[in-house]
Amino acid sequence: MSSASIVLVSVVAVVTVMGFLAARWGRANLANLEEWALGGRRFGTVVSWFLLGGDVYTAYTFIAVPALMYGAGALGFFAVPISPLVYPIVMVVMVRFYCVARRRGYVTAADFVRDRFGDRMLEIAIALTGVVALMPYIALQLVGMKAVFLQLGGAFEIAGGLPALTIAFVLLAGYTYTSGLRGPALIAFVKDTLIYITVIAAIIVIPAKLGGWQHIFAATARTFATRSAPASVLLTGQQYFTFATRALGSSLALFLYPNLITGVLSASGKEVIRRNAALLPAYGLLLGFLALLGYCAVAAGIVTSDTSRVVPQLFARFFPDWFAGVADAAVVVGALVPASIMAISAANLFASNVCCQFSPQRTPVETRIAKGFTIGMCGFGLLAIFFMPVAYAIDFQLLGGCLILQTLPSFVLGLWTRWFYPRALLTGWACGVVASCAMAYASHFSPDYSLVILGAKLTGFIALYGLILNLSVAAVASVLLHALGTNRGVDSTVAADYA
Amino acid sequence: MERNRAAYLLLILPFVATLLPWIYNRAEPSLFGLPFFYWYQLAWVVITAGLLGLVVYLTRRRDDV
Secondary structure, eight states, X not given: OOHHHHHHHHHHHHHHHHHHHGGGSSSOOTTSHHHHHHXXXXXXXHHHHHHHHHXXXXXXXXXXXXXXXXXXXXXXXXXXXXXXXXXHHIIIIIHHHHHHHHHHTOSXXXXXXXXXXXXXXXXXXXXXXXXXXXXXXXXXXXXXXXXXXHHHOGGGTGGGXXXXXXHHHHHHHHHHHHHTTHHXXXXXXXXXXXXXXXXXXXXXXXXXXXTOHHHHHHHHHHHHHHOSXXXXXXXXXXXXXXXXXXXXXXXXXXXXXXXXXXXXXXXSSHHHHHHHHHHTHHHHHXXXXXXHHHHHHHHTTOXXXXXXXXXXXXXXXXXXXXXXXXXXXXXXXXXXXXXXXXXXXXXXXIIIIIISOOOSSOOHHHHHHHHHHXXXXXXXXXXXXXXXXXXXXXXXXXXXXXXHGGGHHHHTGGGTOOOSOXXXXXXXXXXXXXXXXXXXXXXXXXXXXXXXXXXXXXXXXXXXXXXXXXXXXXXXXXXXXXXXXXXXXXXXXXXXXXX | OOSXXXXXXXXXXXXXXXXXXXXXXXXXXXXXXXXXXXXXHHXXXXXXXXXXXXXXXXXXXXXXX
């Protein structure tokens, strides 16, 4: 075995033991859903910083963002302005949601929607959207792991990495089942430490070896000019709108993801979320430098048709073998942490809002359903990776984003107003989902759709187009339902819950 | 009631600064070899963190933990 493989196996062994031992972290009855799924809502600023950071910046960050820069150039940098856009949203929206969720005992966003609008159909719609959006996201974590396994070769590479991926996911399912959110929360410390070490080393070592950034950008521009597929180091005029809509749409969608809702709700207080909104951009800076590694790969002359292998190849080229192992371990653990949280949050939605319906009095049955469903989600992720094409891993995450963004009117606007009727929100949601899927299909599953308005072609992020339609339909339907004098349904929350 | 609620208006700045790419889609002035397009956006990650820190400070309440 190479030293990189030994480092990787040792790290995975350590985090697996930590994952199982996490069940003993703080005395608690793990048969209680809030204990199993939210760590008892006890995480302080530091634990939450690691947990949310580990949750937002996944193996996707490590693999797909540099891969997109490598393939598409400046357009791929849209992942960087997400940080300055999303944390102001967290500061305003998620803090308000945290307050009402804490007061009323919510575990999911659908719990809130149910309590606020009193509509069972809307609750199910919001919950299922979350589960479906998480599925490609979990699969995406496996893409990162698979890229690393194929790079390592040897026993990892057998049968396209199937045995290695299966072992990793069985261990993941095991400690997630046993420890709940405490597992990924504890492992997140290891994950983020490895990621910071790797990225800082990469940013210092790789550009220096390539002769500095000026040289890297010049070499990248030269290579892009010779490629048949369009790519450039600055945006072209037509890309402005695409870039801005992708950045805005992804930022609006990010904290609607159930795994981030779970991360937010596990905090011990609202001040923890407020402080983390200001502290989490540190990861955004890290992401920015990571993205630039895509250009380092171009300048270093790395040529591959499978862009998800760009980063592992870069590490193998520039790092000594043992340190490439550390970097590979960072990617693998960076996949395990969010995958675990995603499995838990999908399971919460299923148990709390699909199988049962939200009620402030929770039963141990819910926890049992949630734990069982966690195993199912892990199994699904594993199956998906072997049957889903993975040319551009990032596109799958963008498509999941299209669906999850359709929950914004009910969930986010619902935090401030009940002006929308629940059935109007449901109609808007349905139109948004159907339109997003149709646009994705029409554009061959690219994240952008070219809308022709008055002869002008606007190529923009599908999710945002879907949301505009969704909001328009919900507004018009609300006006109609109001005119018909329809019953608005029951709101169980009171104004004081939101402060 | 939170004090200094107007501080939240500071959070509009990052949206204006990053969602209009034609403002910053330029190579010059470059910094450490990074074209303007790249370091400008990285700078806004840091600036936004600062703005958020300021908002946390200005809107904190005495009873907050």
